[in-house]
Amino acid sequence: MNSAPTDTSPATTSVGERPREVVAIRGLAKTYGTGATQVGAVNGIDLTVRSGELLLIMGPSGSGKTTLLLMLGALLRPTAGTIRVRRSDGSDLELTSAPEKKLPQVRAHTFGFIFQDYALLDALSAEENVAVACNIAGRTGGSARERARMLLERVGLAHRAAARPSQMSGGEQQRVAVARALANDPPVILADEPTANLDAARGRDLARLLRRLADEDGRAVVIVSHDDRLREVADRVLWLEDGLLKELAAMVIDPVCGMAVERSGPHVDLHGQSQWFCSEACASEFRAHPGSYPSGGSAHDHGSPDLPRG
Amino acid sequence: MFAERRRAVLAVLGVAASLMLVLLLRGIFAGAIERVTYYIRTSPADVFVSQQGVRTMHMSSSVVSPTAVEQLSGVPGVAWAAGIDFASGSISGPGGRQLSYVLGYDSITGHGGPTRMAAGRAPGIGEVVLDEQAADQLGVGVGDIMTVLGLPLRVVGLSTGGTSITNTTAFVDTRQFERLRGSAHEAHGQGPSYVLVRADAGVSADALVERIEDDVPGLTVQTREEFAASEARVVTDMSADLLRLMSTVGLLIALAVIALGLMSSTLNRIRDFAVLKALGASTARLVATVASQVLWTVGLAAASATVLATALSTVLSTLAPSVQINVTIGSSVQTAVSALLIGLLAALWPLRRVASIDPATAFRESR
Numbered sequence: 001m002n003s004a005p006t007d008t009s010p011a012t013t014s015v016g017e018r019p020r021e022v023v024a025i026r027g028l029a030k031t032y033g034t035g036a037t038q039v040g041a042v043n044g045i046d047l048t049v050r051s052g053e054l055l056l057i058m059g060p061s062g063s064g065k066t067t068l069l070l071m072l073g074a075l076l077r078p079t080a081g082t083i084r085v086r087r088s089d090g091s092d093l094e095l096t097s098a099p100e101k102k103l104p105q106v107r108a109h110t111f112g113f114i115f116q117d118y119a120l121l122d123a124l125s126a127e128e129n130v131a132v133a134c135n136i137a138g139r140t141g142g143s144a145r146e147r148a149r150m151l152l153e154r155v156g157l158a159h160r161a162a163a164r165p166s167q168m169s170g171g172e173q174q175r176v177a178v179a180r181a182l183a184n185d186p187p188v189i190l191a192d193e194p195t196a197n198l199d200a201a202r203g204r205d206l207a208r209l210l211r212r213l214a215d216e217d218g219r220a221v222v223i224v225s226h227d228d229r230l231r232e233v234a235d236r237v238l239w240l241e242d243g244l245l246k247e248l249a250a251m252v253i254d255p256v257c258g259m260a261v262e263r264s265g266p267h268v269d270l271h272g273q274s275q276w277f278c279s280e281a282c283a284s285e286f287r288a289h290p291g292s293y294p295s296g297g298s299a300h301d302h303g304s305p306d307l308p309r310g
Numbered sequence: 311m312f313a314e315r316r317r318a319v320l321a322v323l324g325v326a327a328s329l330m331l332v333l334l335l336r337g338i339f340a341g342a343i344e345r346v347t348y349y350i351r352t353s354p355a356d357v358f359v360s361q362q363g364v365r366t367m368h369m370s371s372s373v374v375s376p377t378a379v380e381q382l383s384g385v386p387g388v389a390w391a392a393g394i395d396f397a398s399g400s401i402s403g404p405g406g407r408q409l410s411y412v413l414g415y416d417s418i419t420g421h422g423g424p425t426r427m428a429a430g431r432a433p434g435i436g437e438v439v440l441d442e443q444a445a446d447q448l449g450v451g452v453g454d455i456m457t458v459l460g461l462p463l464r465v466v467g468l469s470t471g472g473t474s475i476t477n478t479t480a481f482v483d484t485r486q487f488e489r490l491r492g493s494a495h496e497a498h499g500q501g502p503s504y505v506l507v508r509a510d511a512g513v514s515a516d517a518l519v520e521r522i523e524d525d526v527p528g529l530t531v532q533t534r535e536e537f538a539a540s541e542a543r544v545v546t547d548m549s550a551d552l553l554r555l556m557s558t559v560g561l562l563i564a565l566a567v568i569a570l571g572l573m574s575s576t577l578n579r580i581r582d583f584a585v586l587k588a589l590g591a592s593t594a595r596l597v598a599t600v601a602s603q604v605l606w607t608v609g610l611a612a613a614s615a616t617v618l619a620t621a622l623s624t625v626l627s628t629l630a631p632s633v634q635i636n637v638t639i640g641s642s643v644q645t646a647v648s649a650l651l652i653g654l655l656a657a658l659w660p661l662r663r664v665a666s667i668d669p670a671t672a673f674r675e676s677r
């Protein structure tokens with residue numbers, strides 16, 4: 001899993017608009033601790049995200065997905081590397097060199113955040129939750145409330161504007177969170193496991209909604225998730241492991257443990273097909289009970305950039 | 311916090327209750343001062359003359375020369391001068407016992423006597439005029455016999471305004487006072503305790519004080535206002551520590567209520583603050599939000615406390631007439647300012663906590 005960093009371009013573009021580079025990451029690294037306890041969470045990543053692109057980053061727990069998202073969202077300073085973001089007004093901003101006190105303003109005007117647990121303010125109604133984000137972005141009073149109502153209507157929740165989070169389903173709460181993420185009209189939306197707390201139907205609804213944000217608005221949507229359902233709507237799927245990104249299209253699934261692995265480790269040839277494994281242990285397990293695992297799983301392709309949209 | 315009405319109402323009421331306690335304590339003290347100085351403030355005399363070095367009646371003993379009244383009457387600008395005798399001691403009736411100022415005055419001229427009579431007439435030998443509230447508490451009325459400084463006297467009149475939370479006022483004729491003085495074994499000499507001086511029309515009290523000091527040396531001469539202020543000061547000095555202690559306790563309770571309310575609401579909302587920071591809210595904005603929450607809490611609590619204390623003072627004064635509670639605008643403003651300062655003090659920890667929240671923690675699932 002220690003292949004060279006991958007930098008790929010999106011396969012799709014927004015309708016009627018030439019995709020432009022919105023996020024450009026070069027040599028991004030983050031290490032925690034020092035000396036013997038030093039851990040590299042992200043180890044020199046290059047990545048470009050374009051307008052209208054929905055990028056899905058998958059990977060095992062602890063692989064550095066959230067660290068990457070935090071650095072991309074100007075919430076965590078990298079140890080090395082650069083992150084350049086093109087803002088709505090067309091200007092470029094180098095996040096890693098921006099002064100600390102400017103970062104809240106950068107976040108308020110550049111990124112929309114979607115959290116795994118929605119992170120709505122319990123004491124406020126749906127409309128107020130969105131309006132607060134409008135306030136932070138600079139809109140106040142009636143203008144903020146009007147935009148909040150418009151965004152709730154867009155996510156199909158105009159009729160729930162007065163409801164509090166405790167009165168809404170998980171799917172509704174996450175749609176309010178999406179509306180809130182749009183409050184500042186951001187060029188980039190960052191979503192952390194947005195479907196993790198949703199059932200299958202609501203997860204698909206949300207996936208389609210995020211897809212629409214990329215298609216209709218030309219926003220760059222970056223999702224980190226374990227959820228396979230999101231691959232259906234993604235333009236690209238990248239695999240993050242050991243702090244490095246790989247194209248999932250070039251990887252296969254270990255039939256024993258289900259992990260995405262490269263075609264460079266332990267493997268077993270069976271009936272003319274090759275099976276690849278994360279470790280000798282999985283390979284040995286497969287050799288002992290080949291009938292217990294899907295044999296047709298050789299060289300599974302995952303996260304093809306040509307997958308149809310949801 | 312204000313989006314959660316129940317929590318906000320509880321916080322405001324908690325602070326209001328403690329501020330009301332402070333306001334009532336200060337009001338009771340102010341009322342007591344007003345009652346204690348009632349006799350002086352409502353006296354028709356413009357100048358009070360006492361033994362050299364004596365500036366008050368409360369906790370004091372004063373005797374002036376037997377010729378002082380005559381000397382003072384001869385000072386230009388003096389309309390009249392009247393000696394009064396003063397002692398403090400116990401009076402009692404069927405309803406109980408009470409501390410009292412006993413004042414002896416010339417009941418023929420009426421100078422130095424009660425300012426206003428609610429019933430009856432001026433006292434003669436063997437008689438006393440008592441404050442109506444004290445009469446009520448002691449269970450005596452006009453025509454009844456009561457004990458004044460150890461001697462039985464008949465109540466012939468009721469005066470007003472002289473009973474405070476600590477003592478009351480009784481008036482007797484100067485001739486009767488001589489007998490009482492003997493009864494109390496006080497050897498003050500033959501002169502009166504104080505001399506009350508009325509200025510002629512067009513003569514200011516200050517000017518008269520200067521003339522008396524020049525013409526009749528060896529006395530302490532004060533205007534009515536100065537004398538009342540000295541009297542209030544000695545009472546204040548005696549009670550200041552207690553008042554300060556009680557006020558401090560009240561304000562500390564307010565501090566605790568504000569601090570606990572803010573701490574709990576801040577701790578409950580740490581994730582919310584982190585989310586708001588992640589969305590781009592600046593630390594200054596969030597700090598301002600918490601600070602404005604304190605200002606609103608204290609402001610609403612101070613207003614509520616003033617209204618409640620005023621209402622309660624009316625009720626308490628009706629139930630216990632000897633308790634006068636003066637809730638003044640000055641006292642309310644002073645209490646509100648104190649509360650504001652302790653509110654900001656209480657907000658320091660939550661403000662520091664909010665300022666130090668890492669917005670990245672918004673991505674940690676908390677529910």
